[in-house]
Amino acid sequence: xxxxxxxxxxxxxxxxxxxxxxxLASCGKKGFDSSKNxxxxxxxxxxxxxxxxxxxxGLKGKADVSGVIIAxxxxxxxxxxxxxxxAIAYESLGYVTDEVKMLKVDGVEATIENIKNxxxxxxxxxxxxxxxxxxxxxxxxxxxxxxxxxxxxxxxxEEGYVSTNDSATEYKIESGLSGSIAISGxxxxxxxxxKLAAKxxxxxxxxxxxxxxxxxxxxxxxxxxxxxxxxxISEVFDSSKAASCTSYEVAKxxxxxxxxxxxxxxxxxxxxxxxxxxxxxGDAAVTKWNQVG
Amino acid sequence: xxxxxxxxRTKEAFMKGLFLLCAVFSILALVTITVFLLVSGxxxxxxxxxxxxxxGLEWAPLADSPAYGILPxxxxxxxxxxxxxxxxxxxxxxxxxCLFRFCNRRLAVVIRQMINLLAGIPSVIFGLxxxxxxxxxxxxxxxxxxxxxxxxxxxxxxxxxxxxxxxxVSLDALNSVPESYYEGALALGATKEQVTFKVMLPAARSGIxxxxxxxxxxxxxxxMAVIMVIGGSPEMPTGLFQSVRTLxxxxxxxxxxxxxxxxxxxIATGVVLFVFTLxxxxxxxxxxxxxxxxxxKGVLNDKK
Numbered sequence: 001x002x003x004x005x006x007x008x009x010x011x012x013x014x015x016x017x018x019x020x021x022x023x024l025a026s027c028g029k030k031g032f033d034s035s036k037n038x039x040x041x042x043x044x045x046x047x048x049x050x051x052x053x054x055x056x057x058g059l060k061g062k063a064d065v066s067g068v069i070i071a072x073x074x075x076x077x078x079x080x081x082x083x084x085x086x087a088i089a090y091e092s093l094g095y096v097t098d099e100v101k102m103l104k105v106d107g108v109e110a111t112i113e114n115i116k117n118x119x120x121x122x123x124x125x126x127x128x129x130x131x132x133x134x135x136x137x138x139x140x141x142x143x144x145x146x147x148x149x150x151x152x153x154x155x156x157x158e159e160g161y162v163s164t165n166d167s168a169t170e171y172k173i174e175s176g177l178s179g180s181i182a183i184s185g186x187x188x189x190x191x192x193x194x195k196l197a198a199k200x201x202x203x204x205x206x207x208x209x210x211x212x213x214x215x216x217x218x219x220x221x222x223x224x225x226x227x228x229x230x231x232x233i234s235e236v237f238d239s240s241k242a243a244s245c246t247s248y249e250v251a252k253x254x255x256x257x258x259x260x261x262x263x264x265x266x267x268x269x270x271x272x273x274x275x276x277x278x279x280x281x282g283d284a285a286v287t288k289w290n291q292v293g
Numbered sequence: 294x295x296x297x298x299x300x301x302r303t304k305e306a307f308m309k310g311l312f313l314l315c316a317v318f319s320i321l322a323l324v325t326i327t328v329f330l331l332v333s334g335x336x337x338x339x340x341x342x343x344x345x346x347x348x349g350l351e352w353a354p355l356a357d358s359p360a361y362g363i364l365p366x367x368x369x370x371x372x373x374x375x376x377x378x379x380x381x382x383x384x385x386x387x388x389x390x391c392l393f394r395f396c397n398r399r400l401a402v403v404i405r406q407m408i409n410l411l412a413g414i415p416s417v418i419f420g421l422x423x424x425x426x427x428x429x430x431x432x433x434x435x436x437x438x439x440x441x442x443x444x445x446x447x448x449x450x451x452x453x454x455x456x457x458x459x460x461x462v463s464l465d466a467l468n469s470v471p472e473s474y475y476e477g478a479l480a481l482g483a484t485k486e487q488v489t490f491k492v493m494l495p496a497a498r499s500g501i502x503x504x505x506x507x508x509x510x511x512x513x514x515x516x517m518a519v520i521m522v523i524g525g526s527p528e529m530p531t532g533l534f535q536s537v538r539t540l541x542x543x544x545x546x547x548x549x550x551x552x553x554x555x556x557x558x559x560i561a562t563g564v565v566l567f568v569f570t571l572x573x574x575x576x577x578x579x580x581x582x583x584x585x586x587x588x589x590k591g592v593l594n595d596k597k
Contacts, residue, residue, distance in 0.1 A: 036438055037439050037440060039439065039440065039441075044525075044546045044547060044550055045354060045355045045547055045550060045551060045555070046355065046547065046555070061355070061356050061357040066526065067440065067524075067526055067528075067536050068525070068526045069524045069525060069536050070524065070525030070526065070546060072546060084441070086439045
């Protein structure tokens with residue numbers, strides 16, 4: 001009798017817990033309502049994706065819009081957009097999964113093709129600038145050949161960037177190479193360049209590559225003055241900033257605008273997108289989904 | 294014989310030294326942390342200006358002209374903490390009363406065990422629960438504008454997290470009220486409810502307050518669970534359904550990514566948080582001293 005009572009209580013408690021959990025969980029499934037506020041999702045300060053996105057849509061160095069939800073890391077952004085029907089977020093194209101929906105920007109789909117041909121707007125080239133005589137022979141020539149090789153393209157795609165060199169061939173290891181290369185400039189290209197440099201050092205033992213930041217301005221300046229063999233810039237090459245240099249496009253950085261699958265919106269105009277993320281938009285601010293239309 | 298004594302004495306001295314070292318170690322850790330915080334935080338606060346740092350409304354460490362105002366974060370911390378302690382104290386106090394005299398003994402044991410279990414759940418799991426259950430629920434059913442993250446969600450999660458502290462400290466406080474109070478009041482013709490609410494609870498007041506202070510400490514310092522449900526927008530709290538950022542969330546969100554002045558600003562935020570918790574600790578030990586003084590005046594000890 002005693003045992004039965006205890007058992008009954010335990011069963012009741014377990015049933016109550018399960019019931020509560022299921023009823024709460026089922027509450028989460030509610031659809032999209034265009035009259036409600038857009039849940040603007042952004043990345044934490046210092047994120048490379050955030051600074052790239054804000055720079056491309058013309059909001060470089062601006063604060064986040066009021067009511068923003070800060071998601072930490074790529075996974076945090078994707079989880080939030082997957083679960084929140086009202087969310088909008090940005091993410092490097094290479095990391096977007098099919099659990100979320102990518103919006104067209106100005107009617108152009110975010111695909112590798114459209115980023116390569118330049119029709120998709122939220123993308124930018126990541127270039128290295130150098131002097132022709134630097135890469136005439138020796139170590140720097142080998143490194144430039146490596147950047148163009150299929151080994152490099154593989155890393156570029158793996159890291160979530162858009163590789164622009166389709167007809168790349170495998171890098172041929174040269175014997176007897178030694179010495180060091182200094183590369184500096186854009187912090188947007190820096191993480192990728194560090195990965196590429198590490199692979200090159202692995203292929204060509206005895207070579208060391210120093211990759212440092214400083215920004216695109218530093219990249220132009222150091223390449224022009226010969227402080228670094230290669231300068232990194234995250235914009236279209238402007239020859240007036242480094243007259244004696246040429247550039248090579250290492251990769252493109254494409255950022256997708258993502259929303260929840262329940263969201264019927266298919267396309268967003270670039271200026272609307274800007275007004276969603278612009279803290280200084282004033283009356284033009286877009287805060288509800290029915291303003292996006 | 295003598296050599297044996299000598300050996301024992303050396304051993305004794307050695308062990309004494311070892312224990313002393315262990316005791317000093319924790320003090321050393323405290324001093325090191327305090328010095329680290331002050332040395333790396335204070336110069337930054339001084340440079341920015343105390344007023345601008347503590348009362349500034351804008352937080353934009355990476356903007357072209359950086360701003361380091363943490364008043365929105367202080368306000369959000371106070372707001373969320375107050376609300377969560379109200380939620381926790383409301384439920385927790387009545388739970389303690391129920392477990393104290395109104396509940397079947399065996400069921401009381403089970404409930405108490407469950408509550409202890411609740412205390413042992415890692416905070417990240419509370420955060421996960423908040424993020425996947427509470428936030429969508431608030432967003433879809435309670436919020437007028439479709440905002441799930443923010444003050445209400447955080448307070449609900451923290452309210453659940455501080456429950457075990459409040460229940461166990463309140464229950465201990467109730468149990469340490471001398472039995473004679475209870476019996477005396479009953480003998481005067483008071484009902485069980487009257488005794489509990491009019492005699493026992495007031496007598497256990499300082500213990501319950503100490504529990505509330507402990508709960509406040511936990512709510513102020515909680516980071517992981519909060520960061521997952523708070524939203525994170527550094528703005529002044531104005532409503533329940535709004536993405537805000539607490540002091541702990543501010544530190545945790547930026548610490549891995551920021552460097553230079555922005556990182557110093559986070560450490561300075563840590564100094565403010567440290568002062569907060571220090572004040573709470575001091576008030577807790579004052580309340581506790583008050584409580585023990587009160588208890589020694591009691592005639593009987595009811596511990597069985």
